[in-house]
Amino acid sequence: MAACGLDFGTSNTTLGRIVSGVPTLARLEGTHVTIPSAIFFEPGREPVIGRAGMAAYVDGRPGRLMRSLKSVLGTGLIEETTPLGRERLRFRDVIARYLAAVKARAEAEAGEALDTVVHGRPVHFVDGDAEADRRAEDTLAEIAAAVGFRAVSFQYEPIAAALDYERSVTREEIALIADIGGGTSDFSIVRLSPERHARAERADDILANDGVRIGGTDFDRQLSLGTVMPLLGLGSPMKRRELDVPSGYFHDLATWSSINRLYNAKTLREIDETVRDCARPDLVSRLRAVVEAERGHALAAAVEAAKIEASDGGTAGIALDFAQTGLAAGVDRASLAAQTETLARRIAERVEGCLRQAGLGRAAIDAVFLTGGSTRVPHVRAAIVACLPGARVVEGDTFGSVGIGLTLEAARRAA
Template sequence: MQHNSGQDRPFGPRSACGLDFGTSNSTLGIHGSSGPHLVALEGAHVAVPSAVFFAAEAGAKLLIGREAVAAYIEGIDGRLMRSLKSILGSALIDERTAVYRRRIRFSEVIGLFLEALKRRAEVAQDAPLDAVVMGRPVHFVDDDEAGDRHAEETLRTVAEAIGFREVSFQYEPVAAALDFERRHVSGEKIAIVADIGGGTSDFTVVRLTGGTGERDERGSDILANGGARLGGTDFDRQLSMRTFMPGFGYRSPMKRGDIEVPSAPYWDLSTWSSVHQLYDPKRLAELREVRFDAREPALIDRLMRVVETRRGHSVLIAVEEAKIALSDRERVETPLSWVAPGFGVEATRVDFEDSARALCDRLGNTARACVAQAGLTSGDVDFVFFTGGTSQMPSVRTAILSQFDNAAAIDGDRFGAVGLGLTIEARRRYG
């Protein structure tokens, strides 16, 4: 893992921070007199949704987090962008996107969001932040070392541009292990940290020895790392395509009868990073042509209503909420009367888990391969430490735990464990 030594001057523990820039939520932590803690960045909330809202009104301030989502839901004219981290490592990161009267690089959008977090933390502690340990997934991009390096360097450049003089990185599951160790471990244990986030899933096999989180180096304790560019947004997409999109015309027949309506708009409507592409006037013109030739034009009318009102994120939010609800319930009803009177979608856990089975299998296989990479067997693992919002899905937990019969499952702070671990690491490196 690269470490940027930067300036020669020493850093006090309160001038450094740990920053967990997540696909769904982000946190920032500092190490104070009472130990590491996450800063309340949005009211009393320490976890901020990774979202920005650009209002159409000239001179309007940039909104982030819950305020950004609320402005969109309230119907304020503007552009909502979520799951910003998923753009890292993709071809989109160096491209510009339209934000009303200007075009802005996606990397600049990430910078605006992270700068807002940094500024709020500095106000909260009444001191500047000069150094940061940023979390990163084991793989920003699967099987693409050049793309992975480019993603990290983009994030480094963004961090330096917003005022951090020292920037270094730590794998997110390693950071989670540091927080886990100080809370749960006495004696030497072997754990696999399963950090299942919004955009990536990362695994680290680590040797834990309670009370040693402040040791200078832990490299020999990190036995293996593995991961996949697979996370909560992929499960959202499966639920959307299986249960929600048919109500908008997905897989419905054209008048010819032997072909279905084009599927591309439905994939865009089910993907956080590409939903905005539907709002191109050319796409709406194409939908009108599809409607004319569709056997069930009323279904296409629903899709066109979403596109015409630029409410694609409202559909994605509804899908995400249904996914979360299915962790505790067998069936969820989602009213969508704003699309069409009386329209709604029923989702069941059985259907959802069936549609997502391949994703769960991939997570289980990745966890098992990570342990094998460490030269261990499944029976050597004492703990499976779960963190990340997607780790609460029953099917995800089952798929991973089934690989380790003798391991105890322990849950960390779903949205805070990585940030706290990065803060511990920031103290070690810069304190």
């Protein structure tokens, strides 16, 4: 059996296998070993995944873009359908089509079928609901089987990242692994060493696992709600002064996995009624323009790009010409931190939870290993590092460490 490690992320996906004894990530899109977890459905054509799918949408080709696919696992949305041309497809079938395309690309590079997979998973798909968490894993296992994997198992994503980090460890240490991704923030405390790396059974080395369903897409949403959506009418009054414009439209428009809910005639009629009855029709008419043109994903992508630019220290403009010519919002590092400070604090609280679970004090942690795209957000990184001021900070491969670790685990389990 040919084994692989699959990191199906909220924002990006990788798939790795052992090549000449070395864990190697497949080139899934051109020369890229990461591919955005996005799929574009165009009437009469095969779906297009990744950057190409997002580009097709941005270019204005007719069709439906779906992104942040993983976030529906463990929710009632997974069995719901979405209209795609003349057919309706369940969200689980959308995920299956995406993963089948990823698998096919990896198999083409490998020159053989991949029938065994170790899937990454967050510590908690769903916070505080063990049954929903179990359903989410079961659903992902069913989808993996449906796309052709005969043997499917799972590993926590921060544990996978620990296996990647351990390859560079020269002495025994206790490390906190922080994997802050697009949909969840996950932590593990693990005992690592060169000698332990060679062991088949590592259960005793895993001292704690914890996580929270907060990730980069939540930062996008909060930034959008605080910076962009007020320009489209969020928080503005109705003519009856005791009421504000209904906020549900704005929350859906700011949430990757909910944007497509707005694209229907009923919602447009409701927004028309709101325009008629609100005190600032000039603002809410912008909302209607975005929804009617189905530019919600373009708006979300612009907010995400601004978050990344602001994280790197720049000042970003979010062009809103599809709402009104010349309209724009500005974001810098300070405004990003102000809009999302509560999220960063909630993520950092899981570090304390991990320490309590492991029965360790802060001084016991030798290193903090950081991976996942949201570790690039300065105040998130700072909040995590501040919890363990005496620990050495180690930078992982932002988008590849989990996939490499899953590949190592897949090889071990298949041996």
